[in-house]
Amino acid sequence: MTEPQRDNFTVLYEIAQRINSILDEEELLEQVLENAMSHLDAERGYIVMLDESDQRGFSVVVYRNFGSPKDANESAASSSVINNVLKSGEPVLTFDALSDERFEASRSIVAQKILSIICVPLRFQEETIGAIYLDSTKSRGMFNTDTMKFLAVFGNLAAVAVENAKRYARLRSENTRLQSEISSTNLFQGIIGKSKQWKEALDLVQRVIDTDVSVLITGESGTGKELVARAVHSQGKRRDKPFMAINCSAIPEQLLESELFGYKKGAFTGANADKKGLIEYAEGGTLFLDEVGDLPAPLQAKLLRVLQDKEIRRLGDVETRKVDVRIISATNKKLHEEIKAGRFREDLYFRLNIVGIHLPPLRDRADDIPVLASHFMKKACQTHGRNVKSIASVAMSKLLSHPWYGNVRELQNVIERAVVLSRSEELAEDDLNLEQYSEEELVQTGLTLEEFERKLVERTLNETGGNRTRTAEKLGVSLRWLQYRLKEWGVPKDSSNGSR
Numbered sequence: 001m002t003e004p005q006r007d008n009f010t011v012l013y014e015i016a017q018r019i020n021s022i023l024d025e026e027e028l029l030e031q032v033l034e035n036a037m038s039h040l041d042a043e044r045g046y047i048v049m050l051d052e053s054d055q056r057g058f059s060v061v062v063y064r065n066f067g068s069p070k071d072a073n074e075s076a077a078s079s080s081v082i083n084n085v086l087k088s089g090e091p092v093l094t095f096d097a098l099s100d101e102r103f104e105a106s107r108s109i110v111a112q113k114i115l116s117i118i119c120v121p122l123r124f125q126e127e128t129i130g131a132i133y134l135d136s137t138k139s140r141g142m143f144n145t146d147t148m149k150f151l152a153v154f155g156n157l158a159a160v161a162v163e164n165a166k167r168y169a170r171l172r173s174e175n176t177r178l179q180s181e182i183s184s185t186n187l188f189q190g191i192i193g194k195s196k197q198w199k200e201a202l203d204l205v206q207r208v209i210d211t212d213v214s215v216l217i218t219g220e221s222g223t224g225k226e227l228v229a230r231a232v233h234s235q236g237k238r239r240d241k242p243f244m245a246i247n248c249s250a251i252p253e254q255l256l257e258s259e260l261f262g263y264k265k266g267a268f269t270g271a272n273a274d275k276k277g278l279i280e281y282a283e284g285g286t287l288f289l290d291e292v293g294d295l296p297a298p299l300q301a302k303l304l305r306v307l308q309d310k311e312i313r314r315l316g317d318v319e320t321r322k323v324d325v326r327i328i329s330a331t332n333k334k335l336h337e338e339i340k341a342g343r344f345r346e347d348l349y350f351r352l353n354i355v356g357i358h359l360p361p362l363r364d365r366a367d368d369i370p371v372l373a374s375h376f377m378k379k380a381c382q383t384h385g386r387n388v389k390s391i392a393s394v395a396m397s398k399l400l401s402h403p404w405y406g407n408v409r410e411l412q413n414v415i416e417r418a419v420v421l422s423r424s425e426e427l428a429e430d431d432l433n434l435e436q437y438s439e440e441e442l443v444q445t446g447l448t449l450e451e452f453e454r455k456l457v458e459r460t461l462n463e464t465g466g467n468r469t470r471t472a473e474k475l476g477v478s479l480r481w482l483q484y485r486l487k488e489w490g491v492p493k494d495s496s497n498g499s500r
């Protein structure tokens, strides 16, 4: 092997390695052109690709040392070299472009005093998909047949890499399309439920997703309020912006205020520097106010201003700042009652509750219990490396009749614990450790009198195996009273022998 051939071979090998790792078509072509030019010491160059949208049938994709894309395109258009190469699929090499009779007609060659030209097709599977063009005004015979062989092989390598990049781009866009299809058909991934009540709630969720309206999610603790709030954000148009969540009942008032609104340096002792609040951090996105019913009165007023004027003022600051945040709030309190008791501002309630979504307690949607249980069972098996496959029917009927005051969260915990403790592939009744609610607990859950009444009745019915006469006796009420109440709560008659 002669010296230049080995050199060419090494260069080809190196280039092939480099370009095959580039998946962006334009970046790849830049790299191809640069390598070709530097190896062949060309002065100017460009790569054209077939382009049906262009009337010439091709267009310049990348170029070097032309003043502008226009210059490169004009050069390509006025030169017959490109057309020749694209049509014949054969490379063209000139030893002396000015006296080469093939290019007599080409004004550009004469005008630009081009002495040497080399142009090779980019061929992929017998098809010409484009061409690499290089020229030089330095000397005649800059390029020779060795150069041409080199560039022809190089062109083939480049064509394969280009085709790869195109395929990759196609796959990627296909993939993006499929992904978005998945997320629109399976909008609420990981949110389980098939009961009529649950589907109605989700239907409402679906309708507010692409809007900016404030949404108030109500429901007992553990019914999935936060899960739904996150879904509204992550499926909606603000999904690429922040979701900021804060629990209004967990933080002392002073701290809550500075967390939400931020402060100016010196606003209070310890405020050593300006600080942005969560509302500002949520800019463009969503602010989730959990337990909004516990928001202290002064902050209710400040929040109302955010909703009305869409601006905030950091603590200790005189300046106001515009904010664009969507507000989703949640509470397990009955805000109507809080309003009546003077603990919650009615005007704020209306602003927060443009659309209200109520998540019913789990005991009112028994149809969801089996699907949720099996969902949590699979999840727990994955997390803990267990292999539980089913739930025994006795265990299932226990799950169905349990009052679930802790709702889905409680069910999740019960199932997870059972999966961990289970010794077989089927969850047994014994694996379930169902909470026996004590009266104190019932009182502590912040229930209204009516809710408390209902819980007590349900629990007693449970204890008596659904026997209404004995339940009435135990509770010290008349059977008629009991039946009246049950009817009011929509509990069917035949449930007296049943689970509740």
Ligand SMILES: Nc1ncnc2c1ncn2[C@@H]1O[C@H](COP(=O)(O)OP(=O)(O)O)[C@@H](O)[C@H]1O
Pocket: 190, 191, 192, 193, 219, 220, 221, 222, 223, 224, 225, 226, 227, 228, 408, 409, 412
């Ligand atoms: N429909 C549901 N499908 C799947 N998981 C749920 C569902 N509802 C609630 N969960 C789960 O139950 C737990 C409690 O839900 P969460 O949204 O925190 O309730 P809340 O905010 O109402 O107290 C979370 O772990 C949540 O993922």
Ligand SMILES: [Mg+2]
Pocket: 222, 225, 226, 290
């Ligand atoms: Mg919560």
